[in-house]
Amino acid sequence: MLKKALIFCAFIALLLAAYAGAGFYVLPKLAEEKLPALLAEKTGLSVKLQAVHFNPFELNAELSGFSAGLPQGGQLLGFEQLAVDIDLLESIRQRGLTIAAVTLSRPVVDLQRRADGRFNFSDVLEKLSAPASADEQAAPTAESEPTPILVRRFVLEEGQIGWLDLQVGPAAGESLSSLKLSVTELGNQGGRAAIDLAAKLGSGGGLTWRGDLDLTAFGSKGRLKLESLALTKAWRLFLNGRLPLEIVDGRLALQTDYDFSVTEAGTQLLLSNGGLDVKQLSLVEAGKSDKLIDLASLAVNGIRLDLQKQQLDIAGVSSGNALIKSWLQADGQLNYQSLFADQAAADPAPTQDKTAEPWQIRLGELSLVDYQIDFTDFTQPKPLPLQLSELTVSIKDFRNQDGVGLPLQVSSRFNNTGSLKLAGDLVLAPFSTNLQLELRDIKLKTFQSYLEPFVKLELVDGDLDTSGQLHVAATEPLQLTYRGNANIDQLITRDKANNKDFVKWTKLDVQQMLLDVGKQDYALGKVSFDRPYIRFMIKKDGTNNVADILVEQTPVKPGRDAASKTSAQRVESPEPVVKIGKIEMTGGQSDFADYSLILPFVVKMNALNGEVDGFASNTDQDVKLKLLGKVHDLATVKIKGNYRLQSGDSDIALDFSHMPLPLVTPYMAEFAGYRIEKGQMALNLTYSIKKGQLSAQNKVFIDQLVLGEKVENPKAVSLPLELGVALLKDGDGKINLDFPITGSLEDPQFSVGSLVADVLVNLITKAVTSPFKALASLFDADNDYSSISFAAGSRDLTPDEAVKLDRIAQALAAKPELVLEIKGVAYQIQDWPVMRFDALKDILKKMKSGELSDKGEKIRSEYIELSAAEYERLLAKFYAEVFPQKFERSLLGAPRIKDNPDADFYIQARQELEAIMPPEPERLNDLAVGRANHIAKYLIERAGVDRSRIYILATELNNQDAEGGIHALLSLNVAS
Structure with missing residues (x-):
């Protein structure tokens, strides 16, 4: 065993x-x-x-x-x-x-x-998925439980x-x-x-x-966290070619708790405690370098999502310090419309199932702080920049449900001077809003280009303020009403045709505005003008200076279908109705000229006070007019009457009294060749228009008219003026003229001027020649003395231009009442290419100053002189800093350019560095000031012109091509 x-x-x-x-x-x-x-x-x-x-x-x-x-x-x-x-x-x-x-x-x-x-x-996948051979195929076995x-x-x-x-x-x-x-x-x-x-x-x-x-249940629960994801990398990997925008910078962080499961009821995804954080996001148009969107921060918190219930809850979205660039293209499309239109054409949106239940989206609060929107309108002849800065937007309790109102607050600076505020409720579907609107210090000059297609009028100054309730509803027709008050302060407009002020005022106050765009009903309770001014002139042919500023519009001939549609629209759209309860004016002024009278009448009216009552465009009731003022602070003027807008019937009376005739001497001399030494005049003009028929009574009273010395004017009308005055005077030295004018305004042959010519001689106006042409005529030359030419980048006078200044000095000596104004001008396109090498050397000097400072030696850059070797060393250093990807050194240490190693490095580097250097307004301004100073110094020190007769104006930086050469501009004025 x-x-x-x-x-x-x-x-x-x-x-x-x-x-x-x-x-x-x-x-x-x-x-x-x-x-x-x-x-x-x-x-x-x-x-x-x-x-x-x-x-x-x-x-x-x-x-x-x-x-x-x-x-x-x-x-x-x-x-x-x-x-x-x-x-x-x-x-x-x-x-x-x-x-x-x-x-x-x-x-x-x-x-x-x-x-x-x-x-x-x-x-590998294809090899593994290839069908097995007959020997490799296993015999089918009965299904069994998996191990x-x-x-x-x-x-x-x-x-x-x-x-x-x-x-x-x-x-x-x-x-x-x-x-x-x-x-x-x-x-x-x-x-x-x-x-x-x-x-x-x-x-x-x-x-x-x-x-x-x-x-086994195919489910998962837990928390995901992603930190500091480089959005540039994500764009290159997943979005390149799918979006028209390119992400060039930005980091993303997100985290969320999730619970995912697949059951018989379907797929379920629950998100909670979610958050998203974006930092330093920069977007550019694909293939370009200029940033369209630059976002410092965007945080989304409290994200909750229920996939089966189709619910998305967001506690808050906050963002700050963003710059958004946008523009309206010449074709009228926004740049983003154009970008995404191309993308939509390339990637048509999938057909949506209209029977699917919509998602329920809730947002507790949206807060945007310190945004800036730079907008440029390229539809205008000159691109118009508009900017919203310090923009803050707050929306609370957003729901994507029809009829739900959202509390909205918006505030922003407009073009760095004005401000905008909106506060109220916003309903997205169907769209409607009730907002309290407030605009402050909006510079009207900003919108100059929008006026130019219609009037030749320059908006020199003017600030708009308004506050009121704005209501908009996207119905058919559109509902848009505004109820509130507005004022425009310090308005100044200038007639471009004559370069003179046209309309201006200190303050315009509009109370109780009710503007209903849908009904075309515009009601103003009260309009008050403080110190308004208007320049109005009735010309010899009966037209006025208002017609001079209107730009003739080319009528568009619509086709038959378009004409039918237009006719239908005219029938459906109501005619605009304008109602003004009262118009008041205090402290007004006006330059008034009427060349259709017997004598040319040119006056300056001031201290104008008056009112207009009952203005309504849809009735033919009398509009009552009342005005009281002064002429040249001496004569008084009264205007009173009634006017009917629709029929044109009117009764207007104008009274002028105690008009000093010597004040109109320049016009008398221009037309008749005489000065007026003494006299007063009174006018009483009564105009009545009934059913297109004019009836005017003109009364002229002249007291103690004394003609002064005769003015040598070979173009003056040859009149026996001394004899005419003697015959018209009565025994007390008074002249009374009383003559009526009647006629039909509808008769194209009717002319007030021709009727007046039957009583007195038709006076002829003369255009005043240019002051500098007059100067040129003194020397029997055709030179243009209104400008002084300079070489590009230079402020030194050439001998030819010095001769012109000598002649101008002679002219000033002959005309002691005149002063000369000098405007220095620098032309960016011509001057800067010559100046930018000096700018480059200044940069190299600053680099040298910095190096010395690092060694403990403090020397300001302007006191540094660069040797040739220092210049070449610093130029290479600066080029390597600006173009590191293009710079390299040879085996012996010599600098060279990678893509052009045989080129002279220092010449090529200088050219490339100069090419990227933007124009420096301060350096260009110094050049413009220097040109003006050289002209003034020459006239004072070399030509002997008194210093008090030389004025240097504000300089001008011209960004356009100087087609006629580089000039400093001269102008003449009367000594004050």
């Missing part, structure tokens, strides 16, 4: 030895030799395996130094070590496979999408995943490094596995995921 026991023990020992030998040595050796070949055959990869270790008693195995290379070169995947530890006892107890631990160390995965769109692992598999713990350490998309570009890559993954209790028989994932992105930032995963 003992012998049998010994034999049995020996047999068992032999088996254990064989088992141990096979497990410790044979099996690892076979795996090292056969496994790479088998994997290579199945996948087509070049597989290497450094070592295999197996413990047959503890059932754990280790694979070391694994790599799988691609046939065309490069590694697809690999790892340093894979360790698997099987729990034999637990596997037996559970009748399945229980793995105590799996540890994967330093795995590396390198994924690529080639330029042809295929991935570097596409061939229970449980992994107690899976650990991945120091992993790395690389991605390169060559279809996008050679730099379109990203990587995950320091990848750590821990999974516990992962099995195929139910239960949730705990997962802890962390990784760093190659472009910066990191990713963490902590949660659980149920493979």
